[in-house]
Amino acid sequence: MKIVLFKISGCLGILLIITFLSGCDALYDKAKKEKDTDVWESVGKMMDIDEEGFLDLSGKWKFSIGDDSVWASLEYDDRNWEEITVPASWENEGFHGYNGYAWYRLSFDLPKELEGKDLNLNLGFVDDIDQTYFNGELIGLSGGFPPHFLTAYNAFRKYYIPKATIKKGKNLIAVRVYDLMIEGGIIKGKIGLYPTKSDSHLLSELELDLSLTGVWKFKLGDDPNWKQQQLNDSKWLNIFVPAFWETQGYSKYNGFAWYRKSFLYPADTPSKKMVLLLGKIDDIDQTFLNGELVGSIGNWDFDDVPVSFNHNNEWETIRGYYIPDSLITPGKKMTVAVRVYDGYVDGGIYEGPIGFVNQEKYHQYWKRRREIDKSF
Numbered sequence: 001m002k003i004v005l006f007k008i009s010g011c012l013g014i015l016l017i018i019t020f021l022s023g024c025d026a027l028y029d030k031a032k033k034e035k036d037t038d039v040w041e042s043v044g045k046m047m048d049i050d051e052e053g054f055l056d057l058s059g060k061w062k063f064s065i066g067d068d069s070v071w072a073s074l075e076y077d078d079r080n081w082e083e084i085t086v087p088a089s090w091e092n093e094g095f096h097g098y099n100g101y102a103w104y105r106l107s108f109d110l111p112k113e114l115e116g117k118d119l120n121l122n123l124g125f126v127d128d129i130d131q132t133y134f135n136g137e138l139i140g141l142s143g144g145f146p147p148h149f150l151t152a153y154n155a156f157r158k159y160y161i162p163k164a165t166i167k168k169g170k171n172l173i174a175v176r177v178y179d180l181m182i183e184g185g186i187i188k189g190k191i192g193l194y195p196t197k198s199d200s201h202l203l204s205e206l207e208l209d210l211s212l213t214g215v216w217k218f219k220l221g222d223d224p225n226w227k228q229q230q231l232n233d234s235k236w237l238n239i240f241v242p243a244f245w246e247t248q249g250y251s252k253y254n255g256f257a258w259y260r261k262s263f264l265y266p267a268d269t270p271s272k273k274m275v276l277l278l279g280k281i282d283d284i285d286q287t288f289l290n291g292e293l294v295g296s297i298g299n300w301d302f303d304d305v306p307v308s309f310n311h312n313n314e315w316e317t318i319r320g321y322y323i324p325d326s327l328i329t330p331g332k333k334m335t336v337a338v339r340v341y342d343g344y345v346d347g348g349i350y351e352g353p354i355g356f357v358n359q360e361k362y363h364q365y366w367k368r369r370r371e372i373d374k375s376f
Contacts, residue, residue, distance in 0.1 A: 065102045087186050125154070128177075218238065236260065254342050276336065281348070
């Protein structure tokens with residue numbers, strides 16, 4: 001089923017030779033990229049980027065070497081920045097021999113045809129790592145920045161943008177990039193925006209009471225103690241949720257991994273009759289809130305590793321877990337921990353929305369969806 005539905009990261013695993021890096025000082029062979037032009041372009045054609053409503057954003061972008069978090073802001077004045085072509089390596093744009101941090105910014109007018117819609121941003125291939133912002137909001141991250149360097153140069157960037165983040169008229173994309181060696185920057189692919197579609201669009205219409213989209217803590221492997229709220233996960237790596245872990249530097253990894261997100265539950269946010277929405281997870285999961293199991297999808301009755309992880313299309317099942325009122329205390333720190341097992345191809349918490357929503361809104365979503373299903 002996954003192959004029929006063109007799960008793209010699997011195609012990348014077949015087409016590309018993956019190099020593994022264990023740290024900042026690791027060396028790896030990137031010279032092969034000079035021979036990969038046909039491969040990159042072939043993958044780009046597979047990413048459904050020629051659909052109706054595509055807004056091409058290739059061309060001249062503002063650019064600066066260095067690193068400053070202020071550069072993600074809508075209010076920052078980038079008029080004195082240089083302009084370079086996107087997509088292209090920054091070496092080919094005059095920054096020969098530069099390795100390190102750099103930022104791209106693009107201000108553009110959103111066509112009326114795209115107003116009021118959830119969008120996807122195709123950013124192509126970025127060498128090595130990126131954090132991408134839309135109107136100052138983080139919408140995607142691929143790879144690991146120093147000191148926990150993890151390249152994602154061979155991952156196609158496709159980032160979801162909720163309509164609440166999008167403005168009429170002027171909008172801003174800002175991309176933070178780190179390159180270790182050889183080529184750097186937004187180097188390949190068709191760059192642009194287009195509307196989301198299918199049931200994910202309907203699901204995205206759910207107005208979350210508390211969003212947990214963004215950077216989570218992440219660790220490969222499996223340990224039941226990782227569910228505990230008091231666990232110190234400060235040395236875990238960062239990962240963006242939602243997105244496949246293959247697109248964030250973990251190419252071809254199959255097996256166990258854990259996600260953790262600690263946060264303060266706002267005192268003014270509804271806390272009774274809540275649902276924890278985790279979108280879609282590939283393949284199966286067990287989810288814990290403050291160390292307590294609140295939901296799971298898949299067969300977790302096994303001796304060593306799961307053998308039945310995709311018999312019921314678990315990877316495309318929407319996760320909505322009903323939370324006991326006693327587990328939520330407004331104004332207090334809370335921790336969500338998600339144990340994931342992926343058997344093959346893509347893995348991880350890959351599609352949102354992610355966060356807490358009250359039961360009434362959740363029930364209304366399923367009523368609307370059933371009505372739509374009956375009409376076909």
